[in-house]
Amino acid sequence: MKKDLISITDFSKEEYLRIMDLAADFEKNPNQDLLKGKVVASLFFEPSTRTRLSFETAISRLGGRIVGFADPGSSSATKGETLHDTIKMVSNYADLIVMRHPLEGAARYAAEVSSVPIINAGDGANQHPSQTLLDMYSILKTQGTLDNINLFMVGDLKYGRTVHSLLQAMSEFEKPIFNFISPEILKMPETYKLSLKEKGIKYFEHEEFTDIISEADIIYMTRVQKERFSDPIEYEKVKNIYILRNAMLKNTKSNMKILHPLPRVNEIHPDVDGNEKAYYFDQARNGVFTREAIITHIMNLK
Amino acid sequence: MKEDIKKKLKLKVSAIKEGTVIDHIPAKNLFKVITILGLDKIENQITFGTNLESHKLGGKAIIKVTDKFFKDNEINKIALIAPHAKLNIIRDYEVVEKRIVETPETINGIVKCFNPKCITNNEIITTSFKVIVNEPLSLKCKYCEKITNGEQIQIY
Numbered sequence: 114m115k116k117d118l119i120s121i122t123d124f125s126k127e128e129y130l131r132i133m134d135l136a137a138d139f140e141k142n143p144n145q146d147l148l149k150g151k152v153v154a155s156l157f158f159e160p161s162t163r164t165r166l167s168f169e170t171a172i173s174r175l176g177g178r179i180v181g182f183a184d185p186g187s188s189s190a191t192k193g194e195t196l197h198d199t200i201k202m203v204s205n206y207a208d209l210i211v212m213r214h215p216l217e218g219a220a221r222y223a224a225e226v227s228s229v230p231i232i233n234a235g236d237g238a239n240q241h242p243s244q245t246l247l248d249m250y251s252i253l254k255t256q257g258t259l260d261n262i263n264l265f266m267v268g269d270l271k272y273g274r275t276v277h278s279l280l281q282a283m284s285e286f287e288k289p290i291f292n293f294i295s296p297e298i299l300k301m302p303e304t305y306k307l308s309l310k311e312k313g314i315k316y317f318e319h320e321e322f323t324d325i326i327s328e329a330d331i332i333y334m335t336r337v338q339k340e341r342f343s344d345p346i347e348y349e350k351v352k353n354i355y356i357l358r359n360a361m362l363k364n365t366k367s368n369m370k371i372l373h374p375l376p377r378v379n380e381i382h383p384d385v386d387g388n389e390k391a392y393y394f395d396q397a398r399n400g401v402f403t404r405e406a407i408i409t410h411i412m413n414l415k
Numbered sequence: 416m417k418e419d420i421k422k423k424l425k426l427k428v429s430a431i432k433e434g435t436v437i438d439h440i441p442a443k444n445l446f447k448v449i450t451i452l453g454l455d456k457i458e459n460q461i462t463f464g465t466n467l468e469s470h471k472l473g474g475k476a477i478i479k480v481t482d483k484f485f486k487d488n489e490i491n492k493i494a495l496i497a498p499h500a501k502l503n504i505i506r507d508y509e510v511v512e513k514r515i516v517e518t519p520e521t522i523n524g525i526v527k528c529f530n531p532k533c534i535t536n537n538e539i540i541t542t543s544f545k546v547i548v549n550e551p552l553s554l555k556c557k558y559c560e561k562i563t564n565g566e567q568i569q570i571y
Contacts, residue, residue, distance in 0.1 A: 120560065195538050218534040218558025237532050239559055413537065 135406035148177030155181035171404035260287035268335035
């Protein structure tokens with residue numbers, strides 16, 4: 114049976130750990146010809162420069178060849194072709210499909226239609242599992258473990274798919290502690306808190322972004338997006354509350370690292386960039402190794 | 416209700432020779448039940464009554480289908496809109512078996528995903544949900560992974 118990566122919960126803890134091991138290996142030796150002679154389709158029904166370049170770099174470093182499109186304007190979708198038909202056709206050409214789509218559930222559906230493995234590079238506000246795996250790799254690399262991590266999540270915790278997936282994945286490890294910092298209207302949804310309760314995992318909710326971060330091993334920053342607010346006044350009230358500044362890092366732990374899925378707008382002040390606790394650019398670099406690892410795992414190349 | 420009228424009603428229910436009587440359907444959902452079970456597309460003799468008195472449901476409906484015996488996966492489809500429905504299986508005018516409707520673990524088709532950005536609302540795809548909670552019904556879309564529940568549940 115073919116293996117896909119659609120949702121972070123498709124993988125077991127063992128699989129997370131295997132991907133972490135493979136990613137560490139690719140970091141030491143990024144150029145390995147495991148995909149030689151293989152064709153990978155990179156289908157971006159919605160533009161995403163960062164994710165696409167990261168995947169395409171990973172494929173190139175594995176020696177594979179890439180076909181596809183970078184935005185829907187140059188795909189047959191503009192002629193009204195259904196996703197079903199596009200995937201049917203492409204799965205006859207390629208050995209693997211990496212896809213990004215604006216509609217939620219598009220990747221799961223594509224996996225049902227396709228005869229070759231699908232990697233979900235983001236389906237609307239739903240899932241973006243390769244981001245979560247690179248976040249986990251960044252945590253493992255900087256903390257030496259995925260167990261007993263005190264993880265602070267800041268910003269838009271209601272709609273942010275990256276925080277939801279990371280919460281689900283980290284819940285599989287030993288004794289994580291979650292701290293959620295967000296305005297009332299962007300709080301972590303009940304369903305995720307309920308799943309933590311069921312697993313007996315500790316979490317705390319805060320509205321203020323203050324000294325409490327001194328406990329953190331990881332601070333995971335997210336963007337508060339204007340388009341999430343129906344009332345612009347509400348946005349104006351909260352947009353400048355959750356800004357991380359260098360001065361706030363004084364009493365934080367020495368092992369603490371700041372992560373952000375990027376792109377950032379103003380939620381991390383540029384004066385943080387020079388601090389050794391700022392890890393977000395290294396995190397993006399880890400994306401290539403993690404994606405090499407995901408492809409290798411999905412396609413059983415090792 | 417007078418005893419003799421009750422008897423008559425009971426007689427009516429038992430009045431098919433072979434087939435199935437579906438009782439305790441909420442009156443307002445009668446026609447949805449008919450559609451979901453495809454009773455509007457079969458040739459069997461069907462009689463139904465609606466707005467009958469019921470303490471539990473306010474107004475109930477009943478359907479009698481001659482020569483039709485439902486499989487579990489067929490009948491469980493109506494659990495969404497008639498969770499308290501009871502089936503009487505009739506053989507030679509006798510009730511030989513009583514069954515209740517059980518909410519299935521997955522629901523394919525029937526319900527629309529409430530998320531307008533879900534792929535199932537944008538391409539011709541049969542919806543599929545995992546039942547998270549039975550009562551009140553809460554459904555998780557297999558595709559977009561969003562929860563549809565309560566007032567959001569719309570039958571196709």
